[in-house]
Amino acid sequence: MDSLDDPNRVWPTGLTIRESEALHKHVIDGARVFFVISAIAHFLCYVYSPWLK
C-alpha cells in the first residue's frame, strides 16, 4: 500500500489520515455555522440600516 494512503501511518503532526479528516469536519462545520449566522446578521443589517441605500 502506498504510504500516502496508509490509514495507520502517523504523519509529522502526530495525526493519522482519519484523525485529520475528523478534525477537518469540525472546522468545516464551524465555518458553515459562522456563515449562516453572519448571513442572517448581514440580512438584518441590510433591512434595518441605511447600508446600500
Add this chain to the structure above:
Amino acid sequence: MNNGRIWCVVNPTVGLPLFLGSVALISFTVHFAVLNNTTWVGDFFKGKSKSVTKAEATTTAPVALRVEGGTDLAVQVVSGPSGAVSKSFVITVSPQGVASIVDDPPARMASIGSSEKR
C-alpha cells in the same frame, strides 16, 4: 472530504489559530473601514435611532434679514443635543462688530440657545 488531510502536514495548534485569527482580523478591518467611512454606524454605536439621524439630516435654511446701516442678520435653527426636543437659534451678524448683540468682538457669531425661545 476535500483537503481533509491538511492536518497531517499542518500542525492544528498552528493552523487553527492562524485560520481563525485571519478571519477575525479581516472581519475587524472591513467593519472598522465601514465605521470610518459612514456616519450611521457611529451613530448606531452612540445609540441614535435611524429616524433621529434622518431628521437631523434635514437642515433648515437660514433666514437672512437686513436691518438699518447695512447690517445683515442671518437666523438659523439648529438641532439641540442628541435626543432633545428643543431647538436653538444661531444668529450671525455681519459685518463683524457692528451689532450690540456681539459680546465678544472677535466672535462673528452670537448663539442664543434655549429650549423655550423659538
